[in-house]
Amino acid sequence: MARPLLLVILVALALPALARQNTTPSLGDLSYQVPAGWSNSKSDGGVQLAPKKLENSQLMLIAIAPAEDYKGELTPRFQSIWKATISSQGFAGEAVPTTQTSKEGWSFAIGASAVAKDGKSILATLFVAQYQAKTQAIVILADSASTMNAHSDEIAGFLGSLSVKGYKKPETKTDAKSVWNATEGIVGVWWGARSMVGSNGLELMNEHLVFLPGGIFAFDLPIRGMDELDMGLAKKEQSKIWFTYSGNNDKGNVNGISTHPEPFGITTKGALSFLGTQYGRARCPSGYRLEGTYGVKGLIQQTTISFSADGKFNDQGTLAQCDQLSNVKELAQPGSGTYEIRNFSLILSYSDGRKAKISFYLATGPDAATSKPSQIVINRHRLGRF
Numbered sequence: 001m002a003r004p005l006l007l008v009i010l011v012a013l014a015l016p017a018l019a020r021q022n023t024t025p026s027l028g029d030l031s032y033q034v035p036a037g038w039s040n041s042k043s044d045g046g047v048q049l050a051p052k053k054l055e056n057s058q059l060m061l062i063a064i065a066p067a068e069d070y071k072g073e074l075t076p077r078f079q080s081i082w083k084a085t086i087s088s089q090g091f092a093g094e095a096v097p098t099t100q101t102s103k104e105g106w107s108f109a110i111g112a113s114a115v116a117k118d119g120k121s122i123l124a125t126l127f128v129a130q131y132q133a134k135t136q137a138i139v140i141l142a143d144s145a146s147t148m149n150a151h152s153d154e155i156a157g158f159l160g161s162l163s164v165k166g167y168k169k170p171e172t173k174t175d176a177k178s179v180w181n182a183t184e185g186i187v188g189v190w191w192g193a194r195s196m197v198g199s200n201g202l203e204l205m206n207e208h209l210v211f212l213p214g215g216i217f218a219f220d221l222p223i224r225g226m227d228e229l230d231m232g233l234a235k236k237e238q239s240k241i242w243f244t245y246s247g248n249n250d251k252g253n254v255n256g257i258s259t260h261p262e263p264f265g266i267t268t269k270g271a272l273s274f275l276g277t278q279y280g281r282a283r284c285p286s287g288y289r290l291e292g293t294y295g296v297k298g299l300i301q302q303t304t305i306s307f308s309a310d311g312k313f314n315d316q317g318t319l320a321q322c323d324q325l326s327n328v329k330e331l332a333q334p335g336s337g338t339y340e341i342r343n344f345s346l347i348l349s350y351s352d353g354r355k356a357k358i359s360f361y362l363a364t365g366p367d368a369a370t371s372k373p374s375q376i377v378i379n380r381h382r383l384g385r386f
Helices: 005-013 074-085 144-150 152-160 231-237
Strands: 038-043 045-051 060-064 099-100 105-115 120-132 133-141 188-198 201-214 216-218 244-246 250-254 262-268 272-274 277-280 292-295 306-308 312-315 335-340 344-352 355-362 374-379 381-383
Touching: 074 105, 074 120, 074 133, 099 244, 099 250, 133 144, 144 152, 201 277
Parallel strands: none
Antiparallel strands: 038 045, 045 060, 060 133, 099 105, 105 120, 120 133, 188 201, 188 277, 201 216, 216 244, 244 250, 250 262, 262 272, 272 277, 292 306, 292 381, 306 312, 312 335, 335 344, 344 355, 355 374, 374 381
């Protein structure tokens, strides 16, 4: 069965760029590979690629436009290019873009739709790359789904080969204190509770949203916290929580989490509204010190972890019982040592040489600002004070 084109393309773009020949064609700073058996010709300042062997009635075309200066948001740019290249030609049909990041680090939006004119329908795909204060559009047209599917691997290979000359991949680590200590704007960690039907009836399920700089969104807490976040490792350990977002500092859309962009917005009271749930901004003052013993109450085999104001801790096995942390080998055995709290991360240095970093923040409550809060959150688990 032929795979949907967008799926094939997105898989290809998630892979490293293909090996390039010595003479790689390009248009401006954007280089590409011509699929085997396809022609490559210049037209009106741009480039057109097409299979050399097509039936007279078939249409299969890739058109690359020159880059244009642009510094704004990618989604509205996609929409304006769609109107200029598709709608302006009299074709009826709209495409909802999906925003992603290439392996090289530049952003792109892609969307596809069947469009019709004078009773005739074709399939149109628009790909818009954004890099170095520019955007560059690629339009893919096919007369039918069967024609598109017949060439889907070639198209995916072409898009997977795209490379921007001189583009420097952004840092994959972030440790900006101003980012995580912010009290305004969307960047940060948010938590809320959604009603769910569980074994004990209606229960509240805690949920976490993480908005990182650069349009990266996580629908859960990264296991190893946000201090010097290694995105490569984070996506490997929790591949299903990562998406993208676009918008301004207080509203926008999360992309890829469903079949259409999901809107979010910060209310006048400072809460974040998303998917019908209100989320509050989580707190984690860097340099914070705890005093007391914490654990998950009600367990048959009760374990605890203790903290002191002089920066020492003693874990009796509580961390290894947290579901996601059970796979972190550094936490498999109880132990003691020193701790530090920074950038939504609990950083542990064991006396036997082990080091671990896990997500952490302070639960809300009247005592949350003190050194003896009634609850703390470690890797989405709420631990109560004993």
